[in-house]
Structure formats: structure tokens, C-alpha cells
Amino acid sequence: MLLRWIPCLALTFQASMVFAGIGYHDVDRAKKCQTPEGADDPVCAYEFISGCTVEGRNYADDVSCPAVRKQGRPFRVIPAPREPQADDARLQDPVFMKELNWVTTQVRSCGCACCHDTSRMKDFAMWDINKPYVWIEQMTKRGVVILSGQLSSTDLGSFPPSDNNGFDRSLTGAPTTDVARFKAFFDAEAERRGITAEDIGKMRPLSNGPTPGMKN
Numbered sequence: 001m002l003l004r005w006i007p008c009l010a011l012t013f014q015a016s017m018v019f020a021g022i023g024y025h026d027v028d029r030a031k032k033c034q035t036p037e038g039a040d041d042p043v044c045a046y047e048f049i050s051g052c053t054v055e056g057r058n059y060a061d062d063v064s065c066p067a068v069r070k071q072g073r074p075f076r077v078i079p080a081p082r083e084p085q086a087d088d089a090r091l092q093d094p095v096f097m098k099e100l101n102w103v104t105t106q107v108r109s110c111g112c113a114c115c116h117d118t119s120r121m122k123d124f125a126m127w128d129i130n131k132p133y134v135w136i137e138q139m140t141k142r143g144v145v146i147l148s149g150q151l152s153s154t155d156l157g158s159f160p161p162s163d164n165n166g167f168d169r170s171l172t173g174a175p176t177t178d179v180a181r182f183k184a185f186f187d188a189e190a191e192r193r194g195i196t197a198e199d200i201g202k203m204r205p206l207s208n209g210p211t212p213g214m215k216n
């Protein structure tokens with residue numbers, strides 16, 4: 001009897017470590033598998049806000065984004081507070097553009113794409129990685145430091161990379177297969193915008209669920 005309980009307790013412990021403080025249900029964390037046309041092996045991904053598919057694939061092709069949109073934070077169409085510009089000098093910087101494209105594909109492979117990417121979905125909340133030019137321009141200062149990992153978003157949960165197609169979300173806002181590279185990109189943007197530690201100290205961490213003061 002006791003032996004039967006031990007694995008059960010271990011599982012409960014792990015789940016509450018990863019999803020501390022929020023009421024996710026087991027059903028929210030189902031892993032979905034399918035074999036893409038022409039492929040030999042199935043692709044499996046958590047149908048969950050912080051789940052990711054295989055690097056380079058579009059998350060919206062592998063799970064149900066409408067299901068992800070019903071979890072945790074309610075999805076609402078919210079226009080971007082700032083618009084990317086065609087005359088942004090960074091568009092001419094090949095090193096910057098290579099990193100921007102890499103970051104874009106990383107986000108596109110994960111649950112964030114269900115609400116922040118119009119390549120498959122028809123609308124988005126606040127920032128859209130499918131926008132032309134330098135899409136990170138859409139983000140507020142708070143958004144930039146959440147993605148860099150300087151402001152907490154642990155409420156969105158994270159899976160061990162070994163169980164999430166290699167994507168880690170423990171140190172950055174969006175899951176990534178290369179934490180140092182992803183963080184460096186958004187740390188540089190935070191520096192460019194002159195965001196100080198004092199500014200960050202006054203910001204509200206990203207929580208899953210309705211944003212205080214916003215009508216959902």
C-alpha cells in the first residue's frame with residue numbers, strides 16, 4: 001500500500017514545483033503526438049502555454065491552439081502599443097537580423113505562438129512575431145524584461161527541457177533551446193531602451209490569468 005503511494009506523491013511534488021501557485025488541471029498538460037506528412041517519427045508536444053514542438057516547426061501545426069487559448073490567461077485581441085517601423089536601422093544589420101530571425105523561430109515553436117503569432121492564427125494579443133520589420137518594437141519595456149528573464153514569469157510554468165523537445169523556460173520568458181543566446185538578445189534590447197534595475201523593481205511580474213485592472 002505504502003509503496004503504491006510513493007510514486008504518486010513524487011509526481012504530485014514534481015507538478016507543484018513546476019506549476020507553483022496556480023490551479024492547472026492535468027488535462028491542460030496533455031502531450032499530443034502526430035506524425036507529420038512524409039515524416040517517419042511522430043512529433044509530440046505539450047498542448048500547454050509553455051509547451052514546445054520540435055525546434056524549427058510551427059507549434060500551431062502540431063497542437064490545438066484554440067485549446068491553448070482557453071488555458072490560464074484569457075486570450076483577448078489587444079493591439080500592439082507600439083508599431084515596428086520600416087526605417088528601423090537594425091533592418092540593415094545582418095548580425096541583428098540573424099538573431100531576430102532565430103528568436104522568432106524559437107517563439108514560433110512554442111505555446112506563446114498561439115496568442116502572439118499570426119502566421120497561423122488570425123489575431124494576436126499585444127505583440128505578433130509575424131509583424132514585418134523589427135517586431136520586438138511592439139513590446140513595452142516590461143515585455144522586454146519578461147522575455148529576457150529579468151522579470152519573473154514563473155506563473156506560466158515550465159517543463160524540463162528533456163521532456164519539452166529541448167526547450168527550457170526556467171531562465172527566460174519564452175522557452176528556448178539556447179538560454180544564453182536568447183537572453184543576450186533581450187538583455188541587449190533592455191540596455192538599448194535604457195531600462196534600469198530600479199525600473200524593473202517597480203514592474204509587476206507576468207502572472208497567468210486576468211491582468212489586474214484590465215477587463216477580460
Ligand code: HEC
Nearest residue numbers: 049069075076111112115125126139140143146173174211
Ligand atoms: C492564451 C493566450 C496567450 C498565450 C498562449 C501567451 N500569451 Fe502572452 N499575452 C496574452 C495577453 C492577452 C497579453 C496582454 C494582456 C496581459 O498582459 O495579460 C499578453 C502579454 C504578454 C506580455 C507583455 C507584453 C508587453 O509588451 O508588455 C509578454 C511578455 C507575454 N505575453 C509573454 C508570453 C510568453 C513568453 C508566452 C509563452 C510562454 C505567452 N505570452 C503566451 C496572451 C497569451
